[in-house]
Amino acid sequence: MMEEQPQQQRTLKETLDVALFLAGRIRKAVEEAGSFKQECYEVLRLVDSLADMLRSAAQLPPAAVYERPMRRIVMEVIKNLDRALALVRKCKGSFFLMRLITITNVADFRKVSTILENSNGDMEWLLDVCKVSSSSSGCGLSLPPIASTDPILSWVWSYIALVQNGCLDDRIDAANGLASLAADNARNGKIIIEEGGVAPLLKLLKDGGALPDAQLAAARAIASLATNPERVRQIAEERAVPTIVQCLYSSPVAVQVVVASLVAEMAAHESSTRDEFARENAIRPLVLVLSSGMEEDVSVSKPTNMHSLVQSSIRVSKEKGIAAGRRPYDGGKLANLEQEDPAVRAELMVNCSRAMWMLARGSDANSRRITETRGLMCLAKIIEKEQGEFQYNCLMAVSEIAAAAEANADLRRATFKTNSPAAKAVVDQLIRLTQDGSPLLQSPAMKSIGSLSRTFPARETRVRRPLVNNLSHKDTSVVAEAASALGKFANPENFLCVEHSKAIIEFGAVPLLGRLLKSGEKVQTAAVVLLCYLAIHVSNSEELKQADALGGLKSQSSHHPFHRELIHKAIYQLELYKGGNNNHIQTHDR
Numbered sequence: 402m403m404e405e406q407p408q409q410q411r412t413l414k415e416t417l418d419v420a421l422f423l424a425g426r427i428r429k430a431v432e433e434a435g436s437f438k439q440e441c442y443e444v445l446r447l448v449d450s451l452a453d454m455l456r457s458a459a460q461l462p463p464a465a466v467y468e469r470p471m472r473r474i475v476m477e478v479i480k481n482l483d484r485a486l487a488l489v490r491k492c493k494g495s496f497f498l499m500r501l502i503t504i505t506n507v508a509d510f511r512k513v514s515t516i517l518e519n520s521n522g523d524m525e526w527l528l529d530v531c532k533v534s535s536s537s538s539g540c541g542l543s544l545p546p547i548a549s550t551d552p553i554l555s556w557v558w559s560y561i562a563l564v565q566n567g568c569l570d571d572r573i574d575a576a577n578g579l580a581s582l583a584a585d586n587a588r589n590g591k592i593i594i595e596e597g598g599v600a601p602l603l604k605l606l607k608d609g610g611a612l613p614d615a616q617l618a619a620a621r622a623i624a625s626l627a628t629n630p631e632r633v634r635q636i637a638e639e640r641a642v643p644t645i646v647q648c649l650y651s652s653p654v655a656v657q658v659v660v661a662s663l664v665a666e667m668a669a670h671e672s673s674t675r676d677e678f679a680r681e682n683a684i685r686p687l688v689l690v691l692s693s694g695m696e697e698d699v700s701v702s703k704p705t706n707m708h709s710l711v712q713s714s715i716r717v718s719k720e721k722g723i724a725a726g727r728r729p730y731d732g733g734k735l736a737n738l739e740q741e742d743p744a745v746r747a748e749l750m751v752n753c754s755r756a757m758w759m760l761a762r763g764s765d766a767n768s769r770r771i772t773e774t775r776g777l778m779c780l781a782k783i784i785e786k787e788q789g790e791f792q793y794n795c796l797m798a799v800s801e802i803a804a805a806a807e808a809n810a811d812l813r814r815a816t817f818k819t820n821s822p823a824a825k826a827v828v829d830q831l832i833r834l835t836q837d838g839s840p841l842l843q844s845p846a847m848k849s850i851g852s853l854s855r856t857f858p859a860r861e862t863r864v865r866r867p868l869v870n871n872l873s874h875k876d877t878s879v880v881a882e883a884a885s886a887l888g889k890f891a892n893p894e895n896f897l898c899v900e901h902s903k904a905i906i907e908f909g910a911v912p913l914l915g916r917l918l919k920s921g922e923k924v925q926t927a928a929v930v931l932l933c934y935l936a937i938h939v940s941n942s943e944e945l946k947q948a949d950a951l952g953g954l955k956s957q958s959s960h961h962p963f964h965r966e967l968i969h970k971a972i973y974q975l976e977l978y979k980g981g982n983n984n985h986i987q988t989h990d991r
Contacts, residue, residue: 530562576618661752668759754794761801781826851886859900884927891934933971
């Protein structure tokens with residue numbers, strides 16, 4: 402018996418050659434058999450049938466080969482041929498002597514015949530699914546013996562083979578079948594990816610532009626697989642991102658709806674995909690779609706009409722697409738967006754806004770691209786005019802951009818300059834929501850203001866006052882976010898921390914903070930930090946004395962171990978002033 406090379410080290414052709422080699426060895430062993438000749442020739446009949454199908458498999462054109470089931474089935478054939486060869490070899494020599502020595506009987510041949518019949522069934526099924534063509538609609542959906550214990554596997558193999566080799570209608574039906582299987586449970590999705598289903602789906606998504614239903618079926622199937630970080634990574638490893646971005650540019654609206662949702666899910670589940678989408682400039686088509694729903698121009702440079710903006714964006718997109726070897730964006734599709742069903746159009750807007758939010762999350766590159774493509778002004782307009790999920794998604798995108806600007810000084814200086822119309826429009830909406838929005842909107846609005854605290858001059862009272870007012874809000878999450886945002890204004894790392902601290906005290910924050918020291922942990926922590934900053938920067942404040950800030954901080958010193966050093970520093974400053982050093986001036990490193 403030949404020594405087996407590990408399966409993963411063999412090419413498919415080498416695996417088929419091994420199986421055919423074993424079939425030849427069995428034929429020779431049958432010719433030399435001296436006992437159980439009838440049974441041996443029955444084995445040979447089954448082996449010859451297998452050999453014919455193995456040769457047919459070896460002659461298939463590469464495009465028709467679906468390697469995963471072929472490799473697995475041929476490896477099973479090799480194992481069964483090995484077993485048949487071992488049995489037939491025992492029959493060499495005289496009948497009586499071999500029966501006496503080997504204890505071989507008819508039951509052994511029945512078992513070998515059964516497994517060879519199963520292998521013949523597997524090979525017949527394999528050739529069916531690999532020879533799928535436009536004239537074989539629906540074939541390949543039978544159950545091969547090898548998958549009898551797991552019918553889902555045969556369905557997955559059949560569907561993937563149809564997506565790969567079927568006529569267009571069959572490919573659409575098979576893609577929908579994969580989407581349905583993946584939606585049933587997580588295991589099915591895992592099997593689809595492991596059995597190589599992503600690559601043919603991506604090919605259908607990329608090449609199905611002639612028939613929107615094909616793209617739509619492929620997009621839905623891929624979206625049904627992108628439900629956890631591991632699967633998203635596996636999808637991305639198949640070079641899915643460039644194809645997905647191309648569809649954002651050039652696909653029909655119904656497909657864009659699904660693809661935009663897919664972008665959001667991939668970016669939400671796996672941070673590494675955000676970088677890939679940034680490299681492919683996925684932000685630009687999203688901004689184009691969102692801008693198309695606005696009546697006013699979102700330019701940050703000079704007034705112009707919406708048509709000029711769209712044409713300019715399309716021209717840049719075409720130039721980038723041609724440079725990268727991609728299909729340019731079809732501006733006609735954007736122009737026809739207004740003619741779409743309002744419900745479909747609304748779903749597209751919501752999905753694109755969520756995709757932009759997810760792409761901006763934790764990504765300096767995507768945040769920068771949003772600002773560079775005039776997306777910031779677009780987001781400000783949507784936040785001003787829209788409601789519900791659409792408005793919320795855009796607000797969260799702004800919050801992510803603000804967080805990126807907080808950590809990246811270059812982005813902050815480039816995007817949130819005091820003379821920037823886009824920055825002013827965004828800040829106006831953040832202040833409006835801080836004052837009048839629902840708690841769901843107030844919290845991210847205040848968080849954004851806190852992230853941008855270093856960009857506001859000392860005279861900007863309209864930003865800090867509503868934050869102080871929200872310290873008395875009924876919703877504890879709003880109170881905690883207000884205190885946290887004010888804490889960023891008073892943080893020593895803020896160049897204007899002293900001026901901001903004085904203003905916060907003047908607006909009446911200290912009495913409110915005193916009451917918050919008895920609140921829940923999240924609110925209490927934010928209140929303690931802010932009160933410490935105020936005590937350090939303005940320790941001679943009469944308001945701090947009247948509110949007994951010193952006593953309040955002493956009572957909290959043991960409750961906040963992570964801020965113990967800060968609390969002790971604030972207590973020291975207050976005690977220093979209380980001791981009578983009225984001329985003490987706290988200096989700060991600017």
